Each structure stands twice: as structure tokens, then as C-alpha cells.
Amino acid sequence: MSLTRRRSIAAFWAISIAVSLRLGVFDREMGRWVNKAFELRQRGDYREYFEVTREQAAELMAKAGQFVSNVRSHLDVNSSGR
Numbered sequence: 001m002s003l004t005r006r007r008s009i010a011a012f013w014a015i016s017i018a019v020s021l022r023l024g025v026f027d028r029e030m031g032r033w034v035n036k037a038f039e040l041r042q043r044g045d046y047r048e049y050f051e052v053t054r055e056q057a058a059e060l061m062a063k064a065g066q067f068v069s070n071v072r073s074h075l076d077v078n079s080s081g082r
Helices: 003-022 028-046 054-079
Strands: none
Touching: 003 028, 028 054
């Protein structure tokens, strides 16, 4: 997959999450997790001499699990009437 395509996909998800947060679909704490993960990814991808620590990765993996669970719950609740 091209770099442009990957950036387009990342931008789409960032916008989708931002809109969901603004509409109150998810709480602000979730937005902070997503933002922190995105910032660390950007720093890891584009800065020399930067590495994500094991502790940072473990924390974000735990938060990612909670994020996926929250999104699934939201989708289950909102698609059950269809």
C-alpha cells in the first residue's frame, strides 16, 4: 500500500474519531488515548532517535483494547434496531 493511501486512511479514521468525540458518542478520555497513540506513532515514524518504550506500548495496547470494546458496544447498541 502506498504512503499516500496509508495517510488517507489514517486521516479518515482521525476525522471519524474526532467527529464521534465532538458529537458525544465517546468520552473525552477516549479522545486523549487516541491522540496520545497518534502522537507517539507520528514521532516513532518520522523522528530520528525516538523509540516508544515498552511501558508506553503496554499502556496504549491496554487502552486500545478498551477503545475497541467501546466501539463494538456502541455499534451493537446502535445497529440492534436495524
